Amino acid sequence: MRGVKEGVLTQVFGGPVAKVLDQSVYVGVMEQTIPMLAESTGLSFKTAQKAVLKLNKLGLVKQSRRIGNTQTYRFEVRNDLHGLIDWAEKLKISRLRR
Secondary structure (H helix, E strand, O other), rough: OOOOOOOHHHHHHHHHHHHHHHHHHOEEEEEHHHHHHHHHHOOOHHHHHHHHHEEEEEEEEEEEEEOOOOOEEEEOOOOHHHHHHHHHHHHHHHHHHH
């Protein structure tokens, strides 16, 4: 990932959706565009777009306002992912101790 250290969800689960969710931890409620997510995660535009659409269907990402021709998205995951992030962090730590 460019500019951002690999997050715990990516380390445990891997894949583009995990990378986008890790990004949500870093940006919080700040609006993001697909190009911004692609840049910050190191994913291609199409891969980042597919991950966002999947997360949108799950209700973890919501469409926000449009800026010109670009759609922005806002993450809605802080409360939903708290338990999962804690679990993944503990799993990562226990694997490092072995």
